[in-house]
Amino acid sequence: MDLSGMNKEQLQAVKTTEGPLLVMAGAGSGKTRVLTHRVAYLLDEKQVPSYNILAITFTNKAAREMQERVDKLINEDARKMWISTFHSMCVRILRRDIAYLGYDTSFSILDPLDQQSVVKDILKKRNLDTKQHNPRSILSVISSYKNQLIKPDQAIAEAAGFLDELYSEIYKDYQEILYRNSALDFDDLIMLTIELFEKEEAVLSYYQTRFQYIHVDEYQDTNHAQYRLVKMLAEKYRNICVVGDSDQSIYKFRGADIQNILNFERDYPEATIIKLEENYRSTKMILDAANAVIDNNTERKPKNLRSNKGEGAKIEVNVSQSEREEGHAIVAKVKALSEDYKYGDMAILYRANAQSRAIEDAFVKSSIPYKMVGGTKFYSRMEIKDLMSYLKVIQNPFDDISFERIINTPKRGIGTKTVEKLQAHAEQLNSSIYDAIRDADFLGIPQKTVVKLMSLLDVLDNLKEKSKYMSMTDLVDEVLADTGYLDMLQSDKTLEARSRLENLEEFKTVTKEFDQERPIADDNLFEFLSEMALVSDQDGVDDSSGVTMMTMHASKGLEFKVIFIVGLEEGIFPSKRVMFDDKELEEERRLMYVALTRAMDYLMLSRAESRMLYGRLENNMMSRFLSEIPEELLEKPANQSIFSNNNSSPSFKTGPKKKARIIQTNNDVDFSIGDKVSHKVFGDGIVSQIKGEGDNTELDIVFKTAGPKRLLANYAPLEKRTELDERKN
DNA sequence: CGTTGCGCTGTAGGG
DNA sequence: CAGCGCAACG
Numbered sequence: 122m123d124l125s126g127m128n129k130e131q132l133q134a135v136k137t138t139e140g141p142l143l144v145m146a147g148a149g150s151g152k153t154r155v156l157t158h159r160v161a162y163l164l165d166e167k168q169v170p171s172y173n174i175l176a177i178t179f180t181n182k183a184a185r186e187m188q189e190r191v192d193k194l195i196n197e198d199a200r201k202m203w204i205s206t207f208h209s210m211c212v213r214i215l216r217r218d219i220a221y222l223g224y225d226t227s228f229s230i231l232d233p234l235d236q237q238s239v240v241k242d243i244l245k246k247r248n249l250d251t252k253q254h255n256p257r258s259i260l261s262v263i264s265s266y267k268n269q270l271i272k273p274d275q276a277i278a279e280a281a282g283f284l285d286e287l288y289s290e291i292y293k294d295y296q297e298i299l300y301r302n303s304a305l306d307f308d309d310l311i312m313l314t315i316e317l318f319e320k321e322e323a324v325l326s327y328y329q330t331r332f333q334y335i336h337v338d339e340y341q342d343t344n345h346a347q348y349r350l351v352k353m354l355a356e357k358y359r360n361i362c363v364v365g366d367s368d369q370s371i372y373k374f375r376g377a378d379i380q381n382i383l384n385f386e387r388d389y390p391e392a393t394i395i396k397l398e399e400n401y402r403s404t405k406m407i408l409d410a411a412n413a414v415i416d417n418n419t420e421r422k423p424k425n426l427r428s429n430k431g432e433g434a435k436i437e438v439n440v441s442q443s444e445r446e447e448g449h450a451i452v453a454k455v456k457a458l459s460e461d462y463k464y465g466d467m468a469i470l471y472r473a474n475a476q477s478r479a480i481e482d483a484f485v486k487s488s489i490p491y492k493m494v495g496g497t498k499f500y501s502r503m504e505i506k507d508l509m510s511y512l513k514v515i516q517n518p519f520d521d522i523s524f525e526r527i528i529n530t531p532k533r534g535i536g537t538k539t540v541e542k543l544q545a546h547a548e549q550l551n552s553s554i555y556d557a558i559r560d561a562d563f564l565g566i567p568q569k570t571v572v573k574l575m576s577l578l579d580v581l582d583n584l585k586e587k588s589k590y591m592s593m594t595d596l597v598d599e600v601l602a603d604t605g606y607l608d609m610l611q612s613d614k615t616l617e618a619r620s621r622l623e624n625l626e627e628f629k630t631v632t633k634e635f636d637q638e639r640p641i642a643d644d645n646l647f648e649f650l651s652e653m654a655l656v657s658d659q660d661g662v663d664d665s666s667g668v669t670m671m672t673m674h675a676s677k678g679l680e681f682k683v684i685f686i687v688g689l690e691e692g693i694f695p696s697k698r699v700m701f702d703d704k705e706l707e708e709e710r711r712l713m714y715v716a717l718t719r720a721m722d723y724l725m726l727s728r729a730e731s732r733m734l735y736g737r738l739e740n741n742m743m744s745r746f747l748s749e750i751p752e753e754l755l756e757k758p759a760n761q762s763i764f765s766n767n768n769s770s771p772s773f774k775t776g777p778k779k780k781a782r783i784i785q786t787n788n789d790v791d792f793s794i795g796d797k798v799s800h801k802v803f804g805d806g807i808v809s810q811i812k813g814e815g816d817n818t819e820l821d822i823v824f825k826t827a828g829p830k831r832l833l834a835n836y837a838p839l840e841k842r843t844e845l846d847e848r849k850n
Numbered sequence: 851c852g853t854t855g856c857g858c859t860g861t862a863g864g865g
Numbered sequence: 866c867a868g869c870g871c872a873a874c875g
């Protein structure tokens with residue numbers, strides 16, 4: 122095995138295979154290289170069977186890459202090794218043994234939207250207002266309970282104060298509903314795996330014996346539950362290697378505990394600690410900037426990351442008037458740089474997904490190829506959600522959350538009344554709607570509806586059979602055909618229905634990809650659904666050409682020759698909600714550090730003096746993170762200081778105010794049949810009918826594009842078109 | 851009963 | 866600006 126070209130510390134990290142090992146790996150210091158070589162070294166030199174190795178990565182993409190790189194390094198078969206994310210590892214463990222906890226092996230994984238509807242249902246039942254009790258914040262409370270491994274009863278017992286008590290009660294309801302439906306949320310995957318290990322010693326012991334060598338990447342971003350899980354698994358052999366960089370901890374908001382990495386030495390006193398401080402990625406200019414920024418954090422162990430590359434070019438700064446202009450400035454720079462770099466070598470990073478729009482608009486106009494990472498918009502489309510719900514119900518008939526979604530989609534005359542009766546009965550049975558339907562006859566549901574329900578069950582049961590021997594693509598086709606979903610869309614000739622059909626077609630590229638990767642097997646549907654639930658934003662980053670756009674969070678672990686960071690404004694980044702909280706501000710600053718250190722050669726930092734955000738025009742000051750970079754590292758825009766807002770007369774530069782709106786009446790206008798009119802929104806049309814008198818006069822107008830409408834003559838924003846207008850056009 | 855439209859409100863990051 | 870809930874209407 123070839124270990125040449127590695128520096129002393131990297132080599133030591135590869136060869137220290139026994140006992141606990143902490144690798145503090147600065148950005149770009151080759152930690153992926155160390156991890157892959159270490160695994161290859163275990164297999165090749167130490168003759169460890171691949172079966173005994175576990176590597177936990179942050180994303181599926183990282184897992185795939187690691188598998189490929191290990192395969193290249195060694196000859197023998199490394200496929201029995203587990204390389205996966207925390208979540209997919211837990212799915213695998215639970216799939217085998219979750220029955221010990223009373224859940225069905227066909228369990229569903231809820232997406233965040235499903236979680237919200239569960240909470241909303243609970244609130245409704247308790248007669249609580251969703252405005253006073255925001256489902257999102259309730260869910261984040263529930264999530265943090267789970268990350269802390271606090272069970273509902275314990276939460277209730279320890280609750281202090283009214284809100285605590287209420288939320289812990291809701292947590293209990295929530296968990297009971299999920300249990301009845303054999304449904305798990307993301308946090309359950311970890312928490313229930315631990316519960317399983319605690320309850321069934323044999324199961325834990327099996328995995329402890331199996332995983333003799335454990336690796337965890339991005340250890341600084343593990344939460345308490347994940348920490349416990351790793352600790353349990355590593356207890357027998359204590360061959361645990363964790364890799365991370367506390368300066369890159371950016372997931373506190375979802376429970377990541379930076380103390381996990383800081384306290385590693387306390388947990389494993391015999392641990393070896395290795396620091397990788399040589400950066401192979403970025404130019405000195407870029408690294409100096411990153412170091413200068415992160416140095417402003419007080420809660421950190423100082424570290425000295427050295428550049429291995431040359432000086433490099435200065436960091437460019439762009440200041441634009443608006444977010445639109447910023448988009449165009451980026452496009453212009455991308456064009457200029459495309460002489461030296463491929464589009465695939467460039468990435469644009471922003472704080473929030475909402476910022477992508479202005480940038481994307483500019484790219485669409487320029488016809489430069491680009492790809493956007495994340496933004497799960499596609500999967501939250503109605504038709505995709507519907508299809509997924511069908512698949513989930515076929516996989517797990519007890520999944521009421523999905524069942525309720527599709528029970529009357531397409532319309533089959535099963536109304537809310539019927540659903541309510543079924544729900545009530547399901548609760549009595551302590552079971553699901555699926556089971557309740559079997560008793561439909563005795564629930565006072567009209568015979569006609571009972572027949573409909575039975576035929577739906579029949580369709581679903583048939584599809585379940587089909588799922589065992591069909592490819593996913595074929596199964597999707599069958600679902601759409603057998604449930605009448607396809608008919609519903611095809612008979613609807615609207616543009617909307619057509620675009621829904623296109624989206625469903627698009628969805629099949631995903632199933633085709635899945636089908637290509639694996640032979641038909643009877644648990645393909647389960648595999649497909651869990652894969653879909655667990656895809657991370659980064660998994661969309663591929664090698665195909667085109668400029669990449671993504672959030673700074675999504676960029677973690679990646680590198681690009683050219684990086685643009687946009688929206689460097691106070692209130693955007695750092696974001697408004699953390700600006701006055703020192704702890705959170707430090708996390709924000711680490712995010713800046715992550716973003717800066719993605720760049721290899723060229724870096725541009727950009728801001729706009731005003732931007733439209735959430736429907737408001739905002740004038741924001743320059744981000745403090747930009748001012749934390751020493752001026753001598755920056756290439757300032759010509760004839761302009763970056764340090765002032767250039768609005769000499771603030772807020773008056775944004776153009777003339779809209780004319781005050783005058784409520785227009787058409788009192789003095791007489792319409793007659795055949796008049797050509799023009800409407801503010803609907804455009805041109807012809808008056809076809811007139812009804813009523815005076816203030817109540819109604820006009821039927823057939824519009825060229827918007828079709829027929831009935832409007833009140835007096836108030837509709839209508840203009841009668843004269844001969845003169847006609848000639849002008 | 852189902853659909854549409856209006857008005858209000860929240861408003862990040864992700865497995 | 867977008868998504869959601871509710872009210873009113875067909």
